[in-house]
Amino acid sequence: MASSRRPGTAPPSRPEPSADGSPSRGGTPSGARPTSRDVARHAEVSQATVSLVMGGKWQGRVSPRTAETVRSAAQALGYRPNLAARSLRLGRTRTALLVVPALTHDYFARVHTGASRVAAEHDFGVVLYPSPEGTGPAVDPFGSARAALDGVIASSMAPEALAALRDGGQLPLVMLDSDPGAGHSPATVNLDIADGMRQAAAHLLELGHRRIAHLAAEIDTWTFGVRARALHEALAGTSGTVVRTERSPLSVEDALHAATRILEAAPRPTALVCDDDLLAAGACKAARRLGLRVPEDLSVTGIDDLSLATALEPELTTVRLPAEEVGAEGMRALLAVLDGRTASTPVLPVELIRRGSTARPPREERP
Amino acid sequence: MASSRRPGTAPPSRPEPSADGSPSRGGTPSGARPTSRDVARHAEVSQATVSLVMGGKWQGRVSPRTAETVRSAAQALGYRPNLAARSLRLGRTRTALLVVPALTHDYFARVHTGASRVAAEHDFGVVLYPSPEGTGPAVDPFGSARAALDGVIASSMAPEALAALRDGGQLPLVMLDSDPGAGHSPATVNLDIADGMRQAAAHLLELGHRRIAHLAAEIDTWTFGVRARALHEALAGTSGTVVRTERSPLSVEDALHAATRILEAAPRPTALVCDDDLLAAGACKAARRLGLRVPEDLSVTGIDDLSLATALEPELTTVRLPAEEVGAEGMRALLAVLDGRTASTPVLPVELIRRGSTARPPREERP
DNA sequence: CGCGGCTAGTTATACGTACAACGTTCCCGA
DNA sequence: TCGGGAACGTTGTACGTATAACTAGCCGCG
Structure with a gap:
């Protein structure tokens, strides 16, 4: 320990937090973190x-x-x-990248919460990749952070962005809400969205609705494609039909316009199935502006069960998605892959929450 | 390069992603990341x-x-x-911790977005510390991640949690939405919430309101304390008064009950200033259940300008908070501190957005 | 001719950790 | 008495990078 300082041995000068609230541990040097x-x-x-x-x-x-x-x-x-030293030695960082389209959508915030919870239980960190535009898919998750990642969890990625992901790194990848048959990833975590659509359709049919419209999200991801197909399949063979479909970006304002187009066309539907609560909120606004009451003149369903759903009046009937569980399962799957275990690829159940925005159709419309 | 392998020199066996889509770079070894x-x-x-x-x-x-x-x-x-090696050598990680009460509140999601944007511009990473309960303040941001952080940005921390933060690490700290005079941190970023309250009060006074109630958030942070004081100060010396104050947790459901208490008491206010859009949403529900129309019988204002604000009907008059800018400025301040520069401690302006939830008071109430 | 000063590099570390391979005791049975 | 293990540690690296200190040319000037 004597000052046997050979040439080129000067340590990088650490700024030393300067005399202040440093707890003055019983450690050897002084203020430096003990090793x-x-x-x-x-x-x-x-x-x-x-x-x-x-x-x-x-x-x-x-x-x-x-x-x-x-x-x-x-x-x-x-x-x-020291995590940096450990990472250097082990070649692993215990950090996962979570790629989501937009944290400001509550669904993804909840996915993050779930993933973080499981990660923390395993001493793992989560880094978020925020989408540039806030709504589009992620573009280049691999900045200089790339070398510091053990794996990637990606949600609702558009195909092209997915390709970039695969190209960029050969990191373990877990896909959320994505086509399990596409073979892009060893592990996927999905919601049984199709069943959610079936539940919504069954609920509306049971109430007596026959002319049902679909307000779809204008997003080209697998999970939204499923919604449309599932709705049609659920109505096939019943007395109900999808009388019209409109697509809208995922905002209340855009949904208002799309819903207006639906409601002004003939024949006017008695129920409107929306791909997302935000769209449903827009639909409710559109209905009211056209002098239609929800649910007396028009029933509306959403998907997500955002806090928005109960803030609206009437409260939204909607398909509740276990977002946190999706994130948690995604992280579990990634940890399994990293461990060399085979990851389960669950399909999580969803549940229709019946609230005030759905009711029997107007009397003259009843079968 | 010849196999001069001395004892104890076996490299940690890297899993080697196994023959697959590895781009087979022109590098020297084979599949390993080039150094x-x-x-x-x-x-x-x-x-x-x-x-x-x-x-x-x-x-x-x-x-x-x-x-x-x-x-x-x-x-x-x-x-x-290799970031791990660089961090080890430099003693810095280019990673900041962002501590927020709950990502599922859109405000904090936007703070994160702003912070991430600025961080990315400077090759910095952001790690989020999710609160355990989703609503309470953060408790122990220092898991094993602690050693891997260069600094902390904390938003809306309760005093006790703040103390833990200071105790735990002597990391550079930037506080958001916190008392700049408390001297806890070298740098703070704040919103001019007091001015927002003044704008709201002025707006209501101008419309003719005199009996104004305050639906406050039941959260003991500085930023919410400011709201109450600022409202009282804004009305002092005018013909308006705060006729009643109720506190409520930050949820629509709780706000509904608190607002009901306000509206059922005499004298009933003609306007309700809410500390948050979520509370305002609850207030609107409460009003409607009591047979009061918004804004004809009761004017309501919120704070935040969440997407919720325009989903409701009528749309909420609210104080728009530049959340992204808060996050961005917070990250800039942290980077400045890390650079040894003195951080500016801005107070960002806010703006009242006039929408449908405020109007002149009922005729019989007009002065 | 010699030497300072520049340019354009190279060499030799050390950061803090994890782990393979190598001692060193100590005990026990043959 | 001695070989053979356990039991319990220690020594010696290497991970990939950044940088202080050194070096080899080369030019120009006194």
Whole structure:
């Protein structure tokens, strides 16, 4: 430890947080973060032993007494392993990238929450890739962060963006809400959106609706494609029909216009199935502007069960999506892949929440 | 390069992504990520030169011709610096922690978006700390991730959680929406919420309202404390008064109950100033259930301008908060502190958006 | 001719960790 | 008495990078 400083050995000058609230740990140097070597010195063992103990794999290699000594020394010094060094050594970073179209959509915020929760349980970190425009798909998730990732979880990616993802890195990839048959990824996590559409359709049929319109999202992802197909299939063979379909960007304002087009055309539907609660909100506004009451003159259903759904009046009948669970399962799947285990690829159930925006059709329309 | 493998020199076995879509770069080994040494070999220079060139500080140290050679070699190999190694060497990670109460509140999602945008411009990463409960303040942002952070940006922290933050790490800290006078942090970014309240009050006074109630958020953070004080100050010396204040958790359902208490008490206010759009939504529901029309019988204002604000009917008059700008300025401030520059501590302007939920009070109430 | 000063590099580390391979005791049975 | 293990550690790297300190030409000037 004497100053045997050879040429080219000057350490990079750390800014040293300057005298302030530094807790002045019992550590060796002064204000610097303690390293495993400091702990070793403190516990009078070698650095390797500290590493073994802290790594938890000391069974039969270190005596319980020594292990305890090391642990308390680490505790006393406030030691925390340096993640950069660990990553460098292991070649893994314990960090996952979560790619979502827009965090400002509550669904994705919830997906993130779920993924983060599971990640935290496994000492994993989550980095978000925010889409440039806030609505479009992600474009280049691989900035300089790329080398620091162990895997990618991507939600609702458009095909072209997906291709870029595959091209860019050979990182393990888990897809959420994406075509499980496309073979892009070893693992997928999906919602049983088709069943949600079936539930919505069944609910409306049961109430007596026959002329049903579809307000679809103008987004070219698999999960939205499923919605349209499922609705048609659910009505096939029943007395109900999809009388009209309009597509709209995912905003209340745009949905208002699209819904207006639907409601002004003949024959006017008695129920409107919307791909998203935001669209349903727009539809409700459109109806009111045309002098139609919801649900007396028009029933409306959404998908998501955003907080918006209960803020509206009437409250929205909607298909609740277990967003957090999607994120959590996605992270579990990624962890499984990283572990070399085979990931389950669940399809999570959804549930129709019946509220005030659906009712029997107007009397003159009843069959 | 010959196999001069000394004892204890076995490299950690990397899983090797297995023959698949690996682009088979022109690199030296095979499937492993190319390092600066690979680039050096390719360009027939030393590793140090590669580092200099890639680091951008080669002015006067490397000839332009050599620099170009290095750059194209790096390009050809698809070289990307290993962030773990860089972090280890530099002692910095280029990663910031963003602590927010709940991402599912759109305001914080937008803060995150802004912070991420600025971070990306500076090759910085953002890690989110999700609150355990989704609504309460963050508790222990320092898991094993702690060592991998350069700084912290914290929004709307309750005092006790703030203390934990200060205790835990001596990391640079930027506070958002927090008391700039508390001296907890070298830098703060704030909204001129007080002015927002003044604008709302002035708007209501101008419309003729005199009996105004306050539906406050039941959250003990500085920014919500300011709202109450500012409203009272804005009405002081005018003909208007705050006839009643109720506090409510930040949810539509809770706000409905709190607003009901306000509206059932005498004297009934003609206008209701709410601390958040969510509360305003609850207030509108409450009014309608009591048979009051908005805005004819009751004017309502919110704060935030969530997408919810225009989904409701009538659309909400609300104080628009530049959330993204808050996040962006917060990240700029943190970067400044990390650079040793003094951070500006801006107070961002807010703007009242007049929409359908406010109007003149009922005729019999007019002064 | 010699030497300072520049240019254009190279060499030699160290950052903090994890782990393979190598001691060192100590005990036990033959 | 001695060989053979366990049991318990330690030594010695290497991961990939950034940078201080050194070096080899080369020019020009005294």
